[in-house]
Amino acid sequence: MKDFAALYARIDESTKTTVKVAALAEYFRSAPDDDKLWTVALFSGRRPKRTITATRLREWAAERGGIQLWLFEESYGIVGDLAETISLILPDATGGEDKPLTFWIAEIKRLSALDDDARKVGILNAWDSLPGPQRYLFTKLLTGSFRVGVSRKLMTRALALATNGDEANLTHRLMGNWTPDTTTWADLIETTDPSTDLSRPYPFYLAYGLEDLAALGPATQWSAEWKWDGIRGQFILRSGEHHLWSRGEELMTDRFPEFAQLRDFLPDGTVIDGEVLAFRDEVPLTFNALQSRIGRKTVPKKLLIDAPVILMAYDLLEDAGTDIRALPFADRRARLTLIVADAPDAAPLRLSPSVSFDDWHTLAAERDSARDRHAEGVMLKRLDSPYLSGRKKGDWWKWKVDPLTIDAVMIYAQQGSGRRANLFTDYTFAVWDGEDLVPFTKAYSGLTDVEFRQITAWVRKNTLQKFGPVRQVTPEHVFELGFEGIQASPRHKSGVALRFPRMLRWRHDKPLKEANTLADLKEMLATYG
Amino acid sequence: MADVLTFTDSGIYCPAGAFYIDPWRPVDRALITHGHADHSRWGMNRYLATEAAAPVIRHRLGEITLDTIRYGERRQIGDATVSFHPAGHVPGSAQIRVEVAGEVWVASGDYKTVADGLSEPFEPVRCHAFITECTFGLPVFKWLEEATLTAQINAWWAANAAEGRTSIIGAYALGKAQRLLTCVDPSIGPILTHGAVENTNAVLRAQGVRLPDTIRVTPDTKAALHPGALVVATPSALGTSWARRFGPASTAFASGWMALRGVRRRRAADRGFVVSDHADWNGLNTAIKETGATKIFATHGYSAAFQRWLAEEGYDAHIVSTEYTGETGDDAEDTTLATDTTTT
Numbered sequence: 001m002k003d004f005a006a007l008y009a010r011i012d013e014s015t016k017t018t019v020k021v022a023a024l025a026e027y028f029r030s031a032p033d034d035d036k037l038w039t040v041a042l043f044s045g046r047r048p049k050r051t052i053t054a055t056r057l058r059e060w061a062a063e064r065g066g067i068q069l070w071l072f073e074e075s076y077g078i079v080g081d082l083a084e085t086i087s088l089i090l091p092d093a094t095g096g097e098d099k100p101l102t103f104w105i106a107e108i109k110r111l112s113a114l115d116d117d118a119r120k121v122g123i124l125n126a127w128d129s130l131p132g133p134q135r136y137l138f139t140k141l142l143t144g145s146f147r148v149g150v151s152r153k154l155m156t157r158a159l160a161l162a163t164n165g166d167e168a169n170l171t172h173r174l175m176g177n178w179t180p181d182t183t184t185w186a187d188l189i190e191t192t193d194p195s196t197d198l199s200r201p202y203p204f205y206l207a208y209g210l211e212d213l214a215a216l217g218p219a220t221q222w223s224a225e226w227k228w229d230g231i232r233g234q235f236i237l238r239s240g241e242h243h244l245w246s247r248g249e250e251l252m253t254d255r256f257p258e259f260a261q262l263r264d265f266l267p268d269g270t271v272i273d274g275e276v277l278a279f280r281d282e283v284p285l286t287f288n289a290l291q292s293r294i295g296r297k298t299v300p301k302k303l304l305i306d307a308p309v310i311l312m313a314y315d316l317l318e319d320a321g322t323d324i325r326a327l328p329f330a331d332r333r334a335r336l337t338l339i340v341a342d343a344p345d346a347a348p349l350r351l352s353p354s355v356s357f358d359d360w361h362t363l364a365a366e367r368d369s370a371r372d373r374h375a376e377g378v379m380l381k382r383l384d385s386p387y388l389s390g391r392k393k394g395d396w397w398k399w400k401v402d403p404l405t406i407d408a409v410m411i412y413a414q415q416g417s418g419r420r421a422n423l424f425t426d427y428t429f430a431v432w433d434g435e436d437l438v439p440f441t442k443a444y445s446g447l448t449d450v451e452f453r454q455i456t457a458w459v460r461k462n463t464l465q466k467f468g469p470v471r472q473v474t475p476e477h478v479f480e481l482g483f484e485g486i487q488a489s490p491r492h493k494s495g496v497a498l499r500f501p502r503m504l505r506w507r508h509d510k511p512l513k514e515a516n517t518l519a520d521l522k523e524m525l526a527t528y529g
Numbered sequence: 530m531a532d533v534l535t536f537t538d539s540g541i542y543c544p545a546g547a548f549y550i551d552p553w554r555p556v557d558r559a560l561i562t563h564g565h566a567d568h569s570r571w572g573m574n575r576y577l578a579t580e581a582a583a584p585v586i587r588h589r590l591g592e593i594t595l596d597t598i599r600y601g602e603r604r605q606i607g608d609a610t611v612s613f614h615p616a617g618h619v620p621g622s623a624q625i626r627v628e629v630a631g632e633v634w635v636a637s638g639d640y641k642t643v644a645d646g647l648s649e650p651f652e653p654v655r656c657h658a659f660i661t662e663c664t665f666g667l668p669v670f671k672w673l674e675e676a677t678l679t680a681q682i683n684a685w686w687a688a689n690a691a692e693g694r695t696s697i698i699g700a701y702a703l704g705k706a707q708r709l710l711t712c713v714d715p716s717i718g719p720i721l722t723h724g725a726v727e728n729t730n731a732v733l734r735a736q737g738v739r740l741p742d743t744i745r746v747t748p749d750t751k752a753a754l755h756p757g758a759l760v761v762a763t764p765s766a767l768g769t770s771w772a773r774r775f776g777p778a779s780t781a782f783a784s785g786w787m788a789l790r791g792v793r794r795r796r797a798a799d800r801g802f803v804v805s806d807h808a809d810w811n812g813l814n815t816a817i818k819e820t821g822a823t824k825i826f827a828t829h830g831y832s833a834a835f836q837r838w839l840a841e842e843g844y845d846a847h848i849v850s851t852e853y854t855g856e857t858g859d860d861a862e863d864t865t866l867a868t869d870t871t872t873t
Contacts, residue, residue, distance in 0.1 A: 015797055067668050068841065074834040075669045080791050088669035422792055449795065
């Protein structure tokens with residue numbers, strides 16, 4: 001695993017994409033096929049599941065490191081990563097013959113089938129024989145938490161470089177539910193036609209946030225529709241079988257059994273890009289309703305009634321079995337319109353309506369009404385654009401409405417993990433209720449590294465009480481928080497739950513007493529909830 | 530028997546000798562372990578430090594009344610006998626041994642137990658009570674062998690030089706910068722230094738510390754005239770316009786915190802070398818054991834965890850709150866270095 005560890009180190013150490021791509025391409029040119037296949041799998045998020053509990057691993061590592069479990073936990077709190085803590089705490093490795101990545105993954109599978117005592121022996125042996133960086137990676141794989149600082153897009157670019165392949169074609173090949181156990185390097189990358197796998201989705205086209213409206217040119221070249229707040233999904237119907245993929249390339253077919261009926265209403269060889277929305281009486285329900293469906297592998301009947309879903313269709317990628325992604329958007333949309341129109345109203349399928357506008361000014365006014373329509377803003381699509389793969393600038397833009405905002409007081413702070421270990425980055429915010437501060441949300445993002453460092457130093461000096469990793473701090477700093485929506489929530493002390501809360505800015509100018517109140521929040525709930 | 534040293538709002542105090550060790554508020558008489566800003570502060574009437582530490586302290590604090598002492602030399606102050614012993618932290622750094630009526634306490638300041646080829650090597654001092662830092666007082670901190678570390682840094686520099694990039698490394702102006710200068714292989718290329726580093730170099734060279742030849746970076750410095758150079762800068766200079774003048778460059782930080790991947794990544798440098806002038810977990814434990822002390826006071830660092838660990842190991846261990854910062858991964862490091870930069 002030495003060469004894989006070296007690859008990981010080069011990627012991890014560098015902040016430059018050119019260096020990362022070069023390192024990967026070099027690896028893809030030289031590593032054995034099985035290792036390359038596993039590397040592609042790992043780098044595209046196909047990591048083996050954790051089969052050994054973190055509790056056991058902690059105990060065994062602490063024992064081998066000659067320390068009590070509490071000291072392990074203290075260290076873990078600082079390091080912020082279990083596998084890293086384990087690999088640092090263990091005594092130096094005794095070394096041994098270098099074995100390939102595929103060997104160690106097989107070893108992890110072998111161990112997971114054994115009883116606890118046998119697993120312990122196997123894992124301790126692995127820890128003893130693997131030097132630091134390899135031990136870290138082995139443990140990352142063991143805990144099912146392997147991640148790497150390189151996007152799938154860059155990995156595919158490196159793969160294209162190393163194999164003289166076409167990037168778009170490779171992107172398509174890597175989609176779907178293959179694992180290194182079900183395919184080979186040759187099948188995945190070199191030989192088989194990607195379209196032979198009937199469940200294989202097309203790469204999603206992702207939009208950037210709009211930067212400059214003026215740069216888009218004449219409004220007549222664009223189409224607009226609402227930006228829905230649901231789950232992006234690709235619905236596939238081929239040879240009578242249907243599949244629903246998430247943007248994260250997870251199969252969601254079983255989670256949304258409603259869509260099975262589309263087999264009766266859509267022509268075979270249809271692939272639709274759209275948004276899965278909880279929907280009733282022709283109106284989208286809140287994201288909270290949809291949330292109750294996410295993460296459930298099976299769906300109880302009650303939930304099907306409480307939170308019925310539809311596919312809000314906005315693009316057609318395959319028509320009568322033919323890949324039509326290269327056609328202009330206007331043509332694809334016209335074909336999609338016909339297909340959706342043929343389906344009965346009872347089918348869980350709608351065409352995402354176009355927002356009509358003559359000029360950008362009109363559209364801006366329409367956009368302001370997005371929240372009333374349970375949408376996040378508008379999507380702009382160039383009429384003559386093909387369906388690209390991945391996040392590309394130019395043809396699709398999302399133009400969100402400005403977030404709702406509130407000024408709140410920071411009352412608790414907690415250290416982040418990973419890149420943010422050692423920094424206080426996770427805060428709990430409160431609003432005034434008379435003389436009391438009532439917590440109502442947490443937020444983690446939106447500040448600069450410099451601001452996080454300043455706050456970290458401040459938190460260390462202004463801690464009132466510690467509750468495990470959480471510090472109660474002197475109420476002093478006011479932040480402007482932005483969020484996309486507000487919901488009544490009996491689970492929260494404040495009675496509200498926010499959608500996508502984040503820090504917009506640190507209000508140095510705002511006196512503590514002038515932060516917003518619970519009454520202000522309730523008013524927002526009444527207006528937007 | 531009364532305590533030899535007590536812990537006050539102004540610093541560590543010896544009632545028998547009426548002096549303070551590394552005080553953080555103005556006092557009459559201060560014994561200073563070393564020249565870092567959190568241990569050696571303004572405003573004391575009289576200072577006492579080792580001969581080797583004195584020039585840097587004078588350089589940083591300016592006109593002060595400073596008396597010096599040799600390592601191992603015993604001096605009577607009131608009813609206390611004091612002596613200074615190498616702490617291995619930076620050149621001139623000392624542990625201060627205080628003896629009153631046969632009872633011996635040692636305040637170690639900051640220390641490092643492994644020899645680095647620059648600082649006077651750490652010397653264990655037998656005592657009854659030992660005041661220890663614990664900046665890296667968790668078992669995840671274990672430093673590499675000096676030779677491995679040196680090889681890593683030289684390999685990075687040589688690879689950059691071969692590819693036409695400047696190597697810029699961020700390190701404390703006092704101590705770590707000179708330690709890097711001492712360990713790198715000057716045959717790879719020229720060595721350039723940030724003003725704050727070079728000022729400290731000048732002070733140390735004047736007192737006889739041997740350092741390789743270095744070139745001070747000035748506003749007129751042209752990177753093109755120094756191909757394949759290694760630039761030793763303060764950490765706060767990295768990522769600024771000061772650093773951008775060198776064109777294509779690879780950047781690195783040298784710090785004990787670089788042992789943690791999260792911190793390494795946050796600093797957004799190309800490399801993080803695990804270089805510290807503090808003791809690692811094993812170093813702290815070895816040092817404490819070798820003093821023979823039964824009473825231990827843990828100051829700055831992971832003091833709560835370290836105290837509990839020591840108590841479980843059978844020591845009479847206590848936590849003391851001080852205003853020392855040790856080696857900080859983030860904010861305070863830049864603050865301390867801002868002080869360094871203003872002296873240029």
